[in-house]
Amino acid sequence: MSAQTQTISASDALDVLRSSSLAQVVQAEIEKIILGGTYGPGAKLNEKALADRLGVSRGPVREAFQALHARGLVEMIPNRGVFVQQISRHDAVAIYDVRAGLFGTACRLLADRITTAQITGLKALVAQMDVAGSNRDLEAYFPLNIAFHSAIVRGTGNTVLADTYFAMVSRLHLFRARGLVHGGGFENSNIEHRAIVDALDARDPHAAFEAGFAHVQAGKARIVTSGDGPLANA
Amino acid sequence: MSAQTQTISASDALDVLRSSSLAQVVQAEIEKIILGGTYGPGAKLNEKALADRLGVSRGPVREAFQALHARGLVEMIPNRGVFVQQISRHDAVAIYDVRAGLFGTACRLLADRITTAQITGLKALVAQMDVAGSNRDLEAYFPLNIAFHSAIVRGTGNTVLADTYFAMVSRLHLFRARGLVHGGGFENSNIEHRAIVDALDARDPHAAFEAGFAHVQAGKARIVTSGDGPLANA
DNA sequence: AAATTGCAAATCGTAGACAATATGGCATCG
DNA sequence: CGATGCCATATTGTCTACGATTTGCAATTT
Numbered sequence: 001m002s003a004q005t006q007t008i009s010a011s012d013a014l015d016v017l018r019s020s021s022l023a024q025v026v027q028a029e030i031e032k033i034i035l036g037g038t039y040g041p042g043a044k045l046n047e048k049a050l051a052d053r054l055g056v057s058r059g060p061v062r063e064a065f066q067a068l069h070a071r072g073l074v075e076m077i078p079n080r081g082v083f084v085q086q087i088s089r090h091d092a093v094a095i096y097d098v099r100a101g102l103f104g105t106a107c108r109l110l111a112d113r114i115t116t117a118q119i120t121g122l123k124a125l126v127a128q129m130d131v132a133g134s135n136r137d138l139e140a141y142f143p144l145n146i147a148f149h150s151a152i153v154r155g156t157g158n159t160v161l162a163d164t165y166f167a168m169v170s171r172l173h174l175f176r177a178r179g180l181v182h183g184g185g186f187e188n189s190n191i192e193h194r195a196i197v198d199a200l201d202a203r204d205p206h207a208a209f210e211a212g213f214a215h216v217q218a219g220k221a222r223i224v225t226s227g228d229g230p231l232a233n234a
Numbered sequence: 235m236s237a238q239t240q241t242i243s244a245s246d247a248l249d250v251l252r253s254s255s256l257a258q259v260v261q262a263e264i265e266k267i268i269l270g271g272t273y274g275p276g277a278k279l280n281e282k283a284l285a286d287r288l289g290v291s292r293g294p295v296r297e298a299f300q301a302l303h304a305r306g307l308v309e310m311i312p313n314r315g316v317f318v319q320q321i322s323r324h325d326a327v328a329i330y331d332v333r334a335g336l337f338g339t340a341c342r343l344l345a346d347r348i349t350t351a352q353i354t355g356l357k358a359l360v361a362q363m364d365v366a367g368s369n370r371d372l373e374a375y376f377p378l379n380i381a382f383h384s385a386i387v388r389g390t391g392n393t394v395l396a397d398t399y400f401a402m403v404s405r406l407h408l409f410r411a412r413g414l415v416h417g418g419g420f421e422n423s424n425i426e427h428r429a430i431v432d433a434l435d436a437r438d439p440h441a442a443f444e445a446g447f448a449h450v451q452a453g454k455a456r457i458v459t460s461g462d463g464p465l466a467n468a
Numbered sequence: 469a470a471a472t473t474g475c476a477a478a479t480c481g482t483a484g485a486c487a488a489t490a491t492g493g494c495a496t497c498g
Numbered sequence: 499c500g501a502t503g504c505c506a507t508a509t510t511g512t513c514t515a516c517g518a519t520t521t522g523c524a525a526t527t528t
Contacts, residue, residue: 003447021312021511023300047479057513059293062480066257066297070304072394078255079479079520094392097343098336101395105335108447114404158328160405164398171394209443213342256481281510291482296511334510366493 003071023063026054030064034084035173045074045082072171087168089177094219095175099168104213106153106161107196111208114200118155122148122197129190141186148193152200175223192218241325257297264298268307269407279308279316296388306405321409329409330454331404338447339397340387341430344369345442348434352389356382356431363424375420382427387448409457426452 030050033039051061065082068074075083087095110118125148132140153162192215199207264284267273283293299316302308309317321329344352359382366374387396426449433441 021295021310023511027300059296059512062257063292063297063300066261067300067304070301076255076258081479094394097392098339098395098398101339101342102332102334104339106446108335109331159330160325160328160402164332168394183271197293206444210440213339213353264474282508292510315490315510 021060021063022056022090023060023067026056026060027064027067029054029072030061030068031170035170036067039084041084041086041174043084044086047081071167073174085171085174085227087127087171089175090158092172092175092223093220095168095171096223099165099172100112100213100216100220102161102165103149103216104209106156106158106165107200107212108205109156109161110152110203111200111203113157114155115205118151119197119201122151122200125151126190126193129193131218133187133190135180138186145186145189152196188218189215255294256290257294257301260290260294261298263288264302265404267450268302269404271439273318275318275320275408276319280313287373305401307408319405321405323409326406326409326457327454328394328400329405330450330457333399333406334447334450334454335386336395336399336402337383337450338443338445340390340392340399341434341442341446342439343390343392343395344386345434345439347391348389348437352385353431353435356385359385360424360427360431363427364466367421367424372404372420379420379423381423386430422452423449 030045039045045065047058047061047065051058054061065074065076069076069082073085075085077083126143129144129148130142132138132144153165156162192211196208196211196215199211264279273279279299281292281295281299285292288295299308299310303310303316307319309319311317359378363375363378363382365373366378387399390396426445430442430445430449434444
C-alpha cells in the first residue's frame with residue numbers, strides 16, 4: 001500500500017501494533033520460538049533474557065506467559081519461572097482423544113451443511129494426497145494433509161471449534177518436538193480420508209463422526225506405538 | 235490443619251500464594267466476579283479500579299486479563315480496554331456444538347473404561363434427579379445435574395477433556411447471564427440422562443456418544459428456542 | 469560425608485513516570 | 499437547532515527502578 005515503508009517487517013510490526021497489544025505480539029513470537037523447537041520441552045524461559053531478545057520490557061513478556069499458560073504451552077512454577085510445557089505420553093494420549101472428539105464433531109457438524117463445492121475441494125485434496133502418497137513424497141503430503149483437516153474444521157464455520165481444535169494440535173507439537181515423529185503408515189491415512197469424504201458426501205453425520213474420530217485415533221496409535229520413545233518421560 | 239490461623243481467608247490466601255502466582259489468584263477472582271454476573275456482558279473492566287479493589291497493582295491484573303482473554307471470557311480492544319465477552323446467539327450455538335462434541339466424546343471414552351461403581355453412582359444421580367424432577371424442585375435438580383455431567387467428564391480421567399469442557403460451560407454462562415435462563419423441559423432432560431447411562435452400562439461407545447451429544451444439543455435447543463431473547467444481540 | 473550457613477541470582481510484585489490514545493464536554497459555526 | 503472541531507481529562511500501554519522473597523549453589527563446619 002504505502003510506498004514509503006522502508007522494510008516489510010517494520011511496516012508489519014507497526015500495523016500489528018495498531019490492532020494488537022505488544023503482549024500479543026510477544027505471545028505469538030514466543031509461541032513461534034517454542035513450536036519452532038529451539039527450546040526443548042522443559043527448557044526454562046528466562047523473563048529478562050526473552051525481554052531483551054525481543055526488545056521489550058518484562059511486562060509484556062509476563063503477560064504473554066499467562067496467555068501461553070492458559071493455552072497449555074508453558075508451565076509456570078511460582079518463584080521458579082516459566083518452562084516449556086512437558087507433554088508425557090499419557091498427556092499426549094489425552095490430548096489426542098480430545099482432538100479426535102473435536103475432529104469427529106467437526107465432521108458431524110459439517111455433514112449437515114456441507115456444500116457441493118466443499119465436497120469437490122475435499123475430493124481434490126484426497127486425490128492429490130493419493131499422488132503424493134504413491135510417490136512417497138512426504139514433503140508434498142504433509143501440507144495437503146493439513147489443508148484437508150483445516151478445510152473440514154474451518155468448513156463448519158464454527159470458529160470456537162476450529163480454535164479449540166488447533167489449540168490441541170499446537171499442544172501436540174510439543175510432544176512431537178521431543179523427537180517422536182510419527183512413523184510410516186500414511187498410506188492408510190488417505191484411505192481414512194476417503195472414508196471421511198464418503199460420509200460427508202452421503203451427508204451422514206453419524207458415519208462422519210465415526211470416520212473423523214477413527215482417523216485421529218489411528219494417528220494417535222501410529223505415534224503411541226512408534227517405538228519406545230527415546231525421550232519419553234513418566 | 236493448623237489451629238493458630240486467625241481467619242480462614244487469611245490462611246487460604248497465604249497457602250494459595252505459595253502454590254500460585256498472584257496473577258492467577260487475581261484471575262480466579264475476576265472470573266468469579268464476571269461469572270457472578272455483577273458485571274454484565276460488554277461491561278468495561280477498568281484496570282486501576284480492579285487493582286484497587288483487589289488490593290494489588292496493575293501488573294497482575296493485566297496478566298490476569300491475558301489469561302481470561304485466552305479462555306474466551308473477556309474481549310480486549312487495543313487502547314480501549316478489557317470488556318466482559320459478549321456472546322451472541324450465534325456464538326452460543328457454536329459453543330454449544332463444541333460442548334456437545336466434547337460431552338459426547340467423554341461419554342464415548344468413558345464407555346470403554348467405566349467401572350461398575352461409576353455406573354452405580356450415575357444411576358443414583360439419575361434417581362435423585364427423578365425425585366427432584368417430579369417435585370419440580372429446581373433448586374435440588376441443578377446441582378445434581380452438574381454433578382452428573384461432572385462425574386462423566388471427570389470420570390474419563392482425561393483432564394484436558396474436562397478442562398476444555400468446563401471452559402465451554404464457563405463461556406456459556408456469559409450467555410445465560412444475559413437473562414436467558416433456559417425454560418422448562420427439564421423433565422425430558424432426565425430421560426436423556428437415563429439414555430446416556432444405559433449406553434454406558436451397555437459399554438457401547440457408539441451409542442454413548444450419540445446419547446451425550448444429543449443431550450447437550452437438546453439443551454441448546456431449549457435455550458435457543460426459548461423465546462426471542464429480550465437481550466439478544468446481532 | 470552430611471548438614472548447616474551464607475551469598476549470588478532470579479523471580480515476583482510494586483510504584484512511579486511517560487507517551488499515545490480515547491472520551492466527553494464545550495465552544496464555534498453553518 | 500444541529501453538526502463540527504477543539505481541548506481537558508482519563509485510561510491504556512509500556513518502561514524503568516526498587517524492594518522483598520525465594521531458590522540454588524558453594525563454602526564451611528561438625
